[in-house]
Amino acid sequence: MQSFIDKMIFSFFFYLLLAYFVYDRFIRIYMRMHFYRKQGIPYHFNINLPIIGSVKSLKDFQKEHNPTNHPIIEWNKHHYFPNDSDTVPPITGLLLGSQLRLMVNRPEIVEEMLITQNKYYDKHPGSATNSDIVVGKSILFAQSDLQWQQKRKVISSALYKDRLRGMIETIKDVTIKAIESDWMLHKDQNGVSLEIVNIMQNLFMQVTLSCFFGQSIEVKPTVSQLVKGEHKEVRLGEAIQNSFEQVMGRPLQPLLIVFRELLPYFITQSDRELKQNALSLRAFIRNLINERRKLQDGQVQSGNVQYKDLLSILLNDPNFENDDSIVDECLTFFLAGSMTTASTTANTVCYLIQSNETEKKLRESLKQNFDYFADSSKTLQDLASEITLETLDLRNDEYLKYCFNESLRIEPPVPFSSSLCMTEEVTIGGFIFKKGEGFYHNCYQLHHNLDQWGPTHDEYIPERFDPGHVHEYPKRHPMSFLPFSGGKRVCVGKTFAEIAFKIVMPLVMKAFNKDGRIGEFADKEHYTKKPHINGLQLKRSKIIINFNA
Numbered sequence: 001m002q003s004f005i006d007k008m009i010f011s012f013f014f015y016l017l018l019a020y021f022v023y024d025r026f027i028r029i030y031m032r033m034h035f036y037r038k039q040g041i042p043y044h045f046n047i048n049l050p051i052i053g054s055v056k057s058l059k060d061f062q063k064e065h066n067p068t069n070h071p072i073i074e075w076n077k078h079h080y081f082p083n084d085s086d087t088v089p090p091i092t093g094l095l096l097g098s099q100l101r102l103m104v105n106r107p108e109i110v111e112e113m114l115i116t117q118n119k120y121y122d123k124h125p126g127s128a129t130n131s132d133i134v135v136g137k138s139i140l141f142a143q144s145d146l147q148w149q150q151k152r153k154v155i156s157s158a159l160y161k162d163r164l165r166g167m168i169e170t171i172k173d174v175t176i177k178a179i180e181s182d183w184m185l186h187k188d189q190n191g192v193s194l195e196i197v198n199i200m201q202n203l204f205m206q207v208t209l210s211c212f213f214g215q216s217i218e219v220k221p222t223v224s225q226l227v228k229g230e231h232k233e234v235r236l237g238e239a240i241q242n243s244f245e246q247v248m249g250r251p252l253q254p255l256l257i258v259f260r261e262l263l264p265y266f267i268t269q270s271d272r273e274l275k276q277n278a279l280s281l282r283a284f285i286r287n288l289i290n291e292r293r294k295l296q297d298g299q300v301q302s303g304n305v306q307y308k309d310l311l312s313i314l315l316n317d318p319n320f321e322n323d324d325s326i327v328d329e330c331l332t333f334f335l336a337g338s339m340t341t342a343s344t345t346a347n348t349v350c351y352l353i354q355s356n357e358t359e360k361k362l363r364e365s366l367k368q369n370f371d372y373f374a375d376s377s378k379t380l381q382d383l384a385s386e387i388t389l390e391t392l393d394l395r396n397d398e399y400l401k402y403c404f405n406e407s408l409r410i411e412p413p414v415p416f417s418s419s420l421c422m423t424e425e426v427t428i429g430g431f432i433f434k435k436g437e438g439f440y441h442n443c444y445q446l447h448h449n450l451d452q453w454g455p456t457h458d459e460y461i462p463e464r465f466d467p468g469h470v471h472e473y474p475k476r477h478p479m480s481f482l483p484f485s486g487g488k489r490v491c492v493g494k495t496f497a498e499i500a501f502k503i504v505m506p507l508v509m510k511a512f513n514k515d516g517r518i519g520e521f522a523d524k525e526h527y528t529k530k531p532h533i534n535g536l537q538l539k540r541s542k543i544i545i546n547f548n549a
């Protein structure tokens, strides 16, 4: 009798669970899709497959087209607006496994979301769960609560103007050191042959280490990582990037597509390796923190400027109650700060190689701002002495700033926002969004909408940001350019990123120059295609440049 009752109880719970599974993975999703389709939001037909959703279609698309751009961006475009047309659907549907996501492609809707309706959505809790293993509870994926607000305020203070002045000195030192003592070692009769993404990634990792963690620029940190079962010493930047890319790809693993509840567990061999590697990274950062604790004042000395760096600020603030919360923010800074800036700079170099005219204009413009830039009797150090917070305003000509903007536009380092989530049912842009719905801002598309950027949207033209060229490139909707996100979650490092770019580019262009050209691609194919280097996919890009030295 007892065993019969046990069986009944077991069966009851088993069928209850099954019913929940069927409801959650099929019925609920179909009802939601129906709800959005009725409002005119398209869903590509392949995504109706139970549980698998768009994933099979996405994988097939990758196999067939091998997109150099981010697959989600290209898939969205391929299925919903394959030919450049004025009428990109404002919102398109995506089903990642059994998770519905909406892609917002139009600036008018983004504006309404960021400005008047921002209290109705927040970061999607799924992003925090997924990335927890690498960035823990950092501000990047945290909900916009009081704790996030307080932490963000403290972190932003590491980037105040007086501190930026010190960091400018550090960035100059790190860049000159990289060019002279690292890159130039590869010099032969053909110039200096370097892989652009790799050198920029390492450069900006060193910038981050020195500016925010006060590390000596002599240190080139490596971390022990498991690569297919073998222990290897990997450069810190590469190790962080690898772990992040793996974390981002995890929700598309077959097991996790079917049972997303298993996301916090690391079951497969590659997941266990990822966990191990993430723990090694965290241990490395904890070590930095311990070393810093031994120092008395936590001041960084750079040239004749002294400043308190991020690490000393966090160590002395009650909002960061334990070392784990400091490690979380440090790893976020490495990720958010260096991959993005590295890809922007690498893209700019590629576009200069592709366009003689743009490079000529940029060199002319730099000459107007910095006397030593084109003077061959002057060294990199001489040029560096002219670079200050004030001269970085580019008072005589802003072409370098236009190049920065155009690089961010044509290839946004963060091509779509992290996953966001409606906290209430709300109507935006005439569409009703259900509570709990996940969505992304499709920044890449915002930067390429034909009615906003015209038929040349796929060409690198810095002049579009020059007010003097407004007749050729009319003003766009303000939300058509959104590389740093916006509203309360706008990037905290945007000024730092711009400053770092404006320091690195002139130094690199002075170091590598033959008859006004920086260098050439080793593979001639690169002259005709867009570089497509974005911050989420650095590993995919292998572009060798023969720099002129």
Ligand code: HEM
Residues within 6 Å of the ligand: 139, 140, 141, 152, 332, 333, 336, 337, 338, 340, 341, 344, 408, 412, 413, 414, 416, 417, 418, 483, 484, 485, 488, 489, 490, 491, 492, 493, 494, 496, 497
């Ligand atoms: C070209 C360079 C950069 C670009 C394009 C960029 C872009 C972005 C974007 C789009 C977001 C929002 C991400 C989301 O949707 O979740 C973001 C957030 C953030 N960025 Fe940046 N970023 C850059 C450089 C930096 C730098 C240099 C730092 C640090 C020094 C930094 C620190 C952060 C942090 C901490 C957040 C999270 C802010 C919050 O949610 O409160 N970023 N960035």
